[in-house]
Amino acid sequence: MGSSDTGLNNDDDSATVSDESNTETDSDMRTETDEECQSSHPPSVFVNDEKVLAFHSGQYYEAKVIRALYEENKWGFFVHYTGWNKTWDEWVGTDRLLKHTEENVQKQKALKERLEMEMKTKAVQAPQMKMKNSGVSRGRKRKNDNLNKEKDLVPLEKLVNLQIPPTLKKQLVDDCEFITHQSKLVKLPRAPNVQDICKKYCEYRSKKDVMMPESTAEIMKGLRCYFDKALPAMLLYKSERQQYTYAIRDDVSPSMVYGAEHLLRLFVKLPELLVHANIEEETLAELHQKLVDFLRFLQKNQSAFFLSRYHVPEDSEANTIKQDH
Structure with a gap:
């Protein structure tokens, strides 16, 4: 993943090796159990297994909430990006997630189009490669x-x-x-x-x-x-x-x-x-x-x-x- 499109084939698992241990380690780092998390705190906006839009490197990507955790007076969410290798799984805050609604999907598309237009503008300013035709x-x-x-x-x-x-x-x-x-x-x-x-x-x-x-x-x-x-x-x-x-x-x-x-x-x-x-x-x-x-x-x-x-x-x-x- 990167700004705009990274250019990597996000469905190509050959580009990297799925690392199950990384996911487990990140989860294990969270020491609170689910029972401990059920103490008094504001309700979570997102729940486990919920389909969401997650912000990463300038764009919103489809993702799924693997785990929700309340810690240090705020909610955190361990997400998996749909179609991406598990090495990209990460903890994010509420500020990086959107509900997967039609309105937000349109926002996702509009942001992607705007970034593509900005890239095209920069591309026009780049020098053209010159070659001689034989x-x-x-x-x-x-x-x-x-x-x-x-x-x-x-x-x-x-x-x-x-x-x-x-x-x-x-x-x-x-x-x-x-x-x-x-x-x-x-x-x-x-x-x-x-x-x-x-x-x-x-x-x-x-x-x-x-x-x-x-x-x-x-x-x-x-x-x-x-x-x-x-x-x-x-x-x-x-x-x-x-x-x-x-x-x-x-x-x-x-x-x-x-x-x-x-x-x-x-x-x-x-x-x-x-x-x-x-x-x-x-x-x-x-x-x-x-x-x-x-x-x-x-x-x-x-x-x-x-x-x-x-x-x-x-x-x-x-x-x-x-x-x-």
Whole structure:
């Protein structure tokens, strides 16, 4: 889960392993028994097994109340998000839940649409990836454009459907778990950073293709541009923003500070971003092929590019995370 759509297939249990013990541990942490909870206190707004809408990372998701508990003069609810792995189960307060009514479902849809519109607005401001078309003369291209511009466009949703490999999906889930549940951060600056990874990919392609297409280097340049623009706008969790303000100073590009962990988040957002870029069919097909190959490259070098552990932030960072949560 994330702001707007995380891009993960929320029904894909292959992205993470269901952890029954986590659920039991969270429940066991609550020391009061149900009988003890029946002392004098205000009635609960929500009950066990009730279908609700739960607020998480900027959106409302369908969920079910697993357990209701009155503790420290307030009600808490252990919820399971419908269609999501049990590792996402969590305790929430009354302020994060809505009754599952038709009116609230409409509010849920309206909020989702508003977030999507905001994302589209940001996408328009992002730089377009530029590539050179091979085998198409400029004169012919201009003639086709003048005859029918619409024919030069493609059903973008099909060609930019980037299938993230299962092991990288698991990486995204672990990334979210470290930051949102364990209050950890990626230690910055990263090595290799995004710029280094893009260079390594170009070197990798040049070894496989003696005459590496010029478009490969341009795509990597465009990818870095997208990353630099998108990172502060849509790739950071709330608890990472303070770290960003300290890390990005003196006109340093995010692609020179952040690494594969945040770059992979960009691939979740790329399909929506590219929908709003006016890219021709032939160019977009080649772009799609290169991006899929780049994902395979990340997967092949996963142990070298990605952190297996995140660090516990310093006192100032930790305080910021607690306040954000």
